[in-house]
Amino acid sequence: MSLTILRILEVLYANPDREHYGLEIARTANVSNGALYPALERLTRAGYLTSALEDIDEAAEGRRKRRYYQLTEDGRALAATELRDAPRLPGHLALN
Numbered sequence: 001m002s003l004t005i006l007r008i009l010e011v012l013y014a015n016p017d018r019e020h021y022g023l024e025i026a027r028t029a030n031v032s033n034g035a036l037y038p039a040l041e042r043l044t045r046a047g048y049l050t051s052a053l054e055d056i057d058e059a060a061e062g063r064r065k066r067r068y069y070q071l072t073e074d075g076r077a078l079a080a081t082e083l084r085d086a087p088r089l090p091g092h093l094a095l096n
Helices: 002-014 021-027 033-045 073-085
Strands: 049-052 069-072
Touching: 002 033, 002 069, 002 073, 021 033, 021 049, 021 069, 033 049, 069 073
Parallel strands: none
Antiparallel strands: 049 069
């Protein structure tokens, strides 16, 4: 499992009942957007994440719609296993 995916899983698993948007995940996980979005897409296609576009009026809000991600039950199980077994790496969040 790549460091990028481990960092993403760690961010999402720290608060699994909340939806997280991409920029928030990137900043917290210290992952570039170029690495983040392909990893989120792979996790979503594999059934480990759900994703949904927020329902806002972009003109009224003054920003683009955000896509929110949340771990599925399978994603939670994967995160628990992978994070438990992952070595402590430099820059890795300390959630255990």
